[in-house]
Amino acid sequence: MNTLRRDIKERTNQISKMQWSLYLLILMGQCCFFTCRLYEYHFIAENKSWSEAQRYCREKYTDLAKVFDMTDMSRLRNSTQNQGEAWIGLNNNTDGNRTWHWSLPGVEYIQNDSSWNQSGRQSWEPPGNCGRKRYDQGDKKLADVSCEYPMWFICYDEMKKDNKTLYLITTPMNWTQAQSYCRYNYTDLASGLDQVDEEKMKALITSKDTKFSAWIGLFRDTWRWSDGSDFSFRYWDMELFNDTQSNKTCAMTLLNRSGKWSSDECGKEKPFFCYDDNLILIKENKTWEEALYYCRENYNDLVSITNSDEQDWIQEKVKEANSTYVWLGLRYTCTLGFWFWVTDEVVKYKNWGSDVTADDCNMSGAINAGSPHEWSKQADNKMFNFICSKK
Numbered sequence: 001m002n003t004l005r006r007d008i009k010e011r012t013n014q015i016s017k018m019q020w021s022l023y024l025l026i027l028m029g030q031c032c033f034f035t036c037r038l039y040e041y042h043f044i045a046e047n048k049s050w051s052e053a054q055r056y057c058r059e060k061y062t063d064l065a066k067v068f069d070m071t072d073m074s075r076l077r078n079s080t081q082n083q084g085e086a087w088i089g090l091n092n093n094t095d096g097n098r099t100w101h102w103s104l105p106g107v108e109y110i111q112n113d114s115s116w117n118q119s120g121r122q123s124w125e126p127p128g129n130c131g132r133k134r135y136d137q138g139d140k141k142l143a144d145v146s147c148e149y150p151m152w153f154i155c156y157d158e159m160k161k162d163n164k165t166l167y168l169i170t171t172p173m174n175w176t177q178a179q180s181y182c183r184y185n186y187t188d189l190a191s192g193l194d195q196v197d198e199e200k201m202k203a204l205i206t207s208k209d210t211k212f213s214a215w216i217g218l219f220r221d222t223w224r225w226s227d228g229s230d231f232s233f234r235y236w237d238m239e240l241f242n243d244t245q246s247n248k249t250c251a252m253t254l255l256n257r258s259g260k261w262s263s264d265e266c267g268k269e270k271p272f273f274c275y276d277d278n279l280i281l282i283k284e285n286k287t288w289e290e291a292l293y294y295c296r297e298n299y300n301d302l303v304s305i306t307n308s309d310e311q312d313w314i315q316e317k318v319k320e321a322n323s324t325y326v327w328l329g330l331r332y333t334c335t336l337g338f339w340f341w342v343t344d345e346v347v348k349y350k351n352w353g354s355d356v357t358a359d360d361c362n363m364s365g366a367i368n369a370g371s372p373h374e375w376s377k378q379a380d381n382k383m384f385n386f387i388c389s390k391k
C-alpha cells in the first residue's frame, strides 16, 4: 500500500489544513494486514468445572470458546497438542426453549410467520426440530418435521458453478445425513429465507411434476453459547452425543475424535478453551474522527473488513450496538476520489447497501446494526457507536 501512502503524501498540498491533520492521523495507523486475527483461542490445561472454566475465561480473556465454522474448529484444534476432552462455551439452556438456526454459518434466522404453514405437516410426517419446504401447487411453506425422517433435500453451492446454486437431491436422507452430504459435495443445505424463496428454487421445484417435501438448512435446538451469540455451527459426534441425556448439559470437544463434540455433566472437571476477542464494540456515540482518535489512543485502530469472514464476525458484534449504524475505519477521500481503510488495506471486499448516496467529501463508512448489516455512506459528523481492533 505504499502507492496509496505516496499518492496521499504527494497531494497533500491540495488538502486543507484541517483535513491534513486528519490524513496525518490516518497515516499513523498501524498496519494490520494478515497478521491480525479477529479472535484467538487459548487452551487452558487446568481441570475445572464448566462454570469455573467460564469464570476463568471471562476474567482472563473474553469468554469460553465459541465456534463459528469448520475453519474455527481447525484453529481451535491447532491451538493445542492435547488429545483429550475439553469444555467449549456451549451449554443446554435451562428453560428448554428451542431456537431456529440456519445451517450455513453466518446466516441469521429471522422469524417470518408468513413463511410457515403451522398446519402444513403431511399426515405421514412426524413433528420435530428440522425445517422442510413443501412443494404442493400453491403451498410452498415451511413446516417442522422430525430430523430422523428421510426425505429429498436441497443443497446450496457457493461456487455458483453454471449459476446453478441450488441442487435438489432426490435420494431420501435424514436431516443430519443430508447436511453432511451437502457440506461434503457442495457448501451446505440451502439456508436463508431469500435463498430458499428465490426464483432458482422455483425453477428447481417446478421441474419436478410430483408433490414433494425437501429438507432445507433449518434446525432448532436448546443449546446456547456462553457469550450469548447465536452461532449456528454444531459439530456433534452423532455416535456418542445423546441430546436426551438431560443431566449432560455442557458441551465438550473430543480432540481425539477430530474435535467432534459431545456433552457431559457440567460439574466434571476438564481442561477448556477460552477465546480472546481482538475487536471491541464501543457503545458510545462519537463522530467518525472522535471514534478514530479513541481507538488509536485506547486500542489499536478503527476496524476494517477485508473479507466475508470478518464481515460475519463483525455482524455478530454490531447486533449489540445501540445506535442504528456503527462506524468502520472506512473513509472517502474527495481529493483522490476513492474509499480506503484507515488501516491501509485496499477496499477489495465490499458490502455496500443499495442506497444510492453519492460519494462526497467528509463521508465515512458505517455498518448497519440491523440485518442484513450492509455498509452505508454517512456524513462523518454523525454520532454512532464504533468498533476498535485491539493490539
Ligand SMILES: *[C@@H]1O[C@H](CO)[C@@H](O)[C@H](O)[C@H]1NC(C)=O
Residues within 6 Å of the ligand: 071, 072, 074, 075, 078
Ligand atoms: C491446522 O493445522 C493443520 C496441520 O498443521 C493445517 O493444515 C491447517 O491449515 C491448520 N488450520 C488452520 C485454520 O490454521
Ligand SMILES: *[C@@H]1O[C@H](CO)[C@@H](O)[C@H](O)[C@H]1NC(C)=O
Residues within 6 Å of the ligand: 095, 097
Ligand atoms: C420460552 O419461550 C416462551 C414462548 O416463546 C416464552 O414465553 C418464554 O419467555 C421463554 N423463556 C425464556 C426464559 O426465554
Ligand SMILES: *[C@@H]1O[C@H](CO)[C@@H](O)[C@H](O)[C@H]1NC(C)=O
Residues within 6 Å of the ligand: 112, 113, 114, 115
Ligand atoms: C415476510 O415474508 C413476506 C412474504 O415473503 C414478505 O412480504 C414480508 O416482507 C416478510 N416480513 C418481514 C418482516 O420480513
Ligand SMILES: *[C@@H]1O[C@H](CO)[C@@H](O)[C@H](O)[C@H]1NC(C)=O
Residues within 6 Å of the ligand: 117, 119, 120, 121, 122, 138, 139, 140, 141
Ligand atoms: C397448509 O398446509 C395444508 C396441508 O398441506 C394445506 O391444506 C393448506 O392449504 C396450507 N396453507 C397454506 C396457507 O399454504
Ligand SMILES: *[C@@H]1O[C@H](CO)[C@@H](O)[C@H](O)[C@H]1NC(C)=O
Residues within 6 Å of the ligand: 147, 148, 149, 174, 175, 176, 177, 238
Ligand atoms: C440418520 O441416519 C444415519 C444413518 O442411517 C443414522 O446413523 C443417524 O442416527 C440418523 N440421524 C437421525 C437424527 O436420525
Ligand SMILES: *[C@@H]1O[C@H](CO)[C@@H](O)[C@H](O)[C@H]1NC(C)=O
Residues within 6 Å of the ligand: 162, 163
Ligand atoms: C450466468 O450469469 C451470467 C450473469 O448473470 C450470465 O451472463 C450467464 O449467461 C449465466 N450463465 C449460465 C450458464 O446461465
Ligand SMILES: *[C@@H]1O[C@H](CO)[C@@H](O)[C@H](O)[C@H]1NC(C)=O
Residues within 6 Å of the ligand: 180, 181, 182, 184, 185
Ligand atoms: C457426495 O456425493 C456422492 C455422489 O452423489 C455421494 O456418493 C457421497 O456419499 C456424497 N458425500 C457425502 C459425504 O455425503
Ligand SMILES: *[C@@H]1O[C@H](CO)[C@@H](O)[C@H](O)[C@H]1NC(C)=O
Residues within 6 Å of the ligand: 242, 243, 244, 245, 246
Ligand atoms: C439417550 O439417553 C436416553 C436417556 O438416558 C436413553 O433413554 C436413550 O436410549 C439414549 N439413546 C441412545 C441412542 O443411546
Ligand SMILES: *[C@@H]1O[C@H](CO)[C@@H](O)[C@H](O)[C@H]1NC(C)=O
Residues within 6 Å of the ligand: 092, 093, 094, 095, 096, 097, 222, 242, 243, 244, 245, 246, 247, 248, 249, 263
Ligand atoms: C437439553 O435440554 C432439553 C430441554 O430442557 C432437554 O429435553 C434435553 O434432554 C437436554 N439435553 C441434554 C443433553 O442435556
Ligand SMILES: *[C@@H]1O[C@H](CO)[C@@H](O)[C@H](O)[C@H]1NC(C)=O
Residues within 6 Å of the ligand: 247, 265
Ligand atoms: C446422570 O445420569 C446418569 C445416568 O442416568 C447417572 O448415572 C448419574 O449419576 C447422573 N448424574 C447426576 C449428577 O445426577
Ligand SMILES: *[C@@H]1O[C@H](CO)[C@@H](O)[C@H](O)[C@H]1NC(C)=O
Residues within 6 Å of the ligand: 283, 284, 322
Ligand atoms: C447504550 O449503551 C450504553 C452503554 O452500555 C448505555 O449506557 C445506554 O443506556 C444505552 N442506550 C440505549 C438507548 O440503549
Ligand SMILES: *[C@@H]1O[C@H](CO)[C@@H](O)[C@H](O)[C@H]1NC(C)=O
Residues within 6 Å of the ligand: 283, 284, 285, 322, 323, 324, 383, 384, 385
Ligand atoms: C446513540 O445514538 C442513538 C441514536 O442513533 C441513541 O438511540 C442511543 O441512545 C445513543 N447511545 C448513547 C450511549 O448515547
